[in-house]
Amino acid sequence: MxxxxxxxxxxxxxxxxxxxxxxxxxxxxxxxxxxxxxxxxxxxxxxxxxxxxxxxxxxxxxxxxxxxxxxxxxxxxxxxxxxxxxxxxxxxxxxxxxxxxxxxxxxxxxxxxxxxxxxxxxxxxxxxxxxxxxxxxxxxxxxxxxxxxxxxxxxxxxxxxxxxxxxxxxxxxxxxxxxxxxxxxxxxxxxxxxxxxxxxxxxxxxxxxxxxxxxEKPLPEVIGEQVVEMVHQYIADKWQDEGGAERSEEENAVEVWASSEKRELQEWWSHEQVEAASAALVEQKPDLPFSFKLDAVTVKGLLSDFGGSIHFAKHNGRYVVVIEGDQFQFDRGMSPIELLQPRELTDVLPLIGSRVSEQDVDSYDTQSNAVQRDGEDDSPPW
Incomplete structure (x- = not known):
């Protein structure tokens, strides 16, 4: 220049x-x-x-x-x-x-x-x-x-x-x-x-x-306002000129949810409704960030990943997040998990919500996979 x-x-x-x-x-x-x-x-x-x-x-x-x-x-x-x-x-x-x-x-x-x-x-x-x-x-x-x-x-x-x-x-x-x-x-x-x-x-x-x-307002605040506006529009379309006390109750619930610093999953909308609302926001900004915590585990990605590579589900009364991809990548802090040969998802699903012990998991693995040959030791090498 x-x-x-x-x-x-x-x-x-x-x-x-x-x-x-x-x-x-x-x-x-x-x-x-x-x-x-x-x-x-x-x-x-x-x-x-x-x-x-x-x-x-x-x-x-x-x-x-x-x-x-x-x-x-x-x-x-x-x-x-x-x-x-x-x-x-x-x-x-x-x-x-x-x-x-x-x-x-x-x-x-x-x-x-x-x-x-x-x-x-x-x-x-x-x-x-x-x-x-x-x-x-x-x-x-x-x-x-x-x-x-x-x-x-x-x-x-x-x-x-x-x-x-x-x-x-x-x-x-x-x-x-x-x-x-x-x-x-x-x-x-x-x-x-x-x-x-x-x-x-x-x-x-x-x-x-x-x-x-x-x-200008920071992006999370702008997006938050748009999401709240979407919810109010949904309520208006749902009840139109009716609803009375039930409509007021829903609108009050939205205000409480929107003003909370830490929010939980509300379960108000279907998967298709959430995908449509997310697509409208992603169209404005394709790299819109998206993060959440499931108990103590934090996941960060893009809003465009939802429904594509990030899926929310419930199984046996527990929340489940499924993240799909082509490969894992580990950075610092080497752990034995990097040596894992993953199970099939169908083998993991029965464990979700069952609160099984470590011994039960080992027993389940033994039954669902090929039976070990006599004398074969498959314990870790340490």
Missing amino acids: DFMLQYLSFFVIHTDGEQSTSSSGRRFKHYQTLDGDDYDDSEIKKFLDEEFVRIVKRKVERNPNTANAPTKVGRFMVEPGYELDSNQNYNLFQRLREADSKERFIGIADELVRIYMDTSAVRGGAFIVALSKLNTFFDTPFLFLLKCDFEPKIARISDERSLISHVEMAISARSIKSIQYPHMPEEGIMEPWELKIHQASHARYFEDFLKYVSY
Whole structure:
């Protein structure tokens, strides 16, 4: 990617502790602002050029699998009927993008850092505000905000006499938090309503900083809402204008089920109904994850596996999960199970729900398989 930097302001934030929640213990200093020519001759170019590319290329899910996903898409919030320029965060970003001189850029960047300093938790480090064009696709620039925390106890080899020199303020690309505006969902496409935010830390510094930006719900929450909506639609179709107390009872049961953190199998729908509902969700997102626990055993797969390679059943009053596939694969923790010659499923089914002892299982195996030859020892070799 061919970036051409226009302006870059470098600030350093100091706090009285590792993480300061009091504005009185925080201060910042503007170190330098560079234009394109200054940047090309600077050491920081080597540090940041690859970082700009990494930020732009970083993949992001609009609906992440978890609320704590490090990379998110944010969208500027506006009241119904209003345009983007009614959003304070957007206006600040846009003024930076439209800065036509180094002095103008410094002034607005300083304003932005002051706003950042008022967030709930600020750590010492470098704060970089950069404006750069991606010549490959656009004439208009991207705005990059980067926060690099200080790395404590960094040392370097200095010379043959002192050997080790301590670096008081060292920053590392490993912990960079970033904001990219506008978001580029696909190469060559700019989305002016959206930005991309990356913060590996759980502290959510940038989310606190951008008070007028919203984020899409995580995928489990979105899917959960759709499933509940499907159930309500099913109840509406089932009872239509009838039902009375029975309908209310079903609707209340749905609300209790939907609000529970840990849920059990409800047994409300047939296999065919569940397959149809699952197919509707998989059509939206083919790689939709699916996981569950049967007692203490956890199984993880894809929702598209249900009915194909993952089957639920009941036998002798017990729940059964059948997972079919072409081969087993074991990772760490070698066990004797890896040496197993599996039984036929028809031989296992009579054991389910019978709570048989180990001795009974051995007896069952002896009867259902070929009788051992006299004198043959089939015990393990240890």
